[in-house]
Amino acid sequence: MKDPNICIPYFSGFGHTRRIAQTIAEGAAAPTRLIDVEYITSEDWLALDAADAIIFGAPTYMGSAAARFSLFLEQVDTRWEHGHWVDKIGAGFTTAIHPSGDKLATLQRLSVFAAQMGMIWVGPSDIGAPVKPDRPGLNRDGSWLGLMVTEQLGAADDLPADDLATARRFGKRVASVTQRWAAGC
Structure with missing residues (x-):
């Protein structure tokens, strides 16, 4: 079975979202193209159209996806009209400085x-503590719709190691689901 082809379009205002995108790509262990939507090229658009999976990444600013990422979403209109992304695997992640932060x-x-x-x-799909006490820090925000990361401003490493581990596992999950989907399971 071939490795899935994954694209991760993201916007990163302060570098956190980019680091999570890189960590998800590590976990996917598959051909992955990181696409900074502020500098998207025609080759990036072609890669998105050819991708088996697209993992969207945007920080949460003022209760929603950053406006610069929303602009990217609005630029997809012709792909919607022609069904270019129908049946691709989709996933998403976000970062914010508050535990909820309206992520x-x-x-x-x-x-x-x-x-x-x-x-x-x-x-x-990861269940962490407190439900599974042997998994402290795993999916610590308890998010099931997508990956949530809570930045720790002022810390030496402002992205918690537990969130990075969860991001790797999320990348692996998306790659695995994409392989299964491509195989017709």
């Missing part, structure tokens, strides 16, 4: 967008 609103925005595009949405 769910961003994930809802991304998942509704994917549904409008006819994509098949995949969320995290």
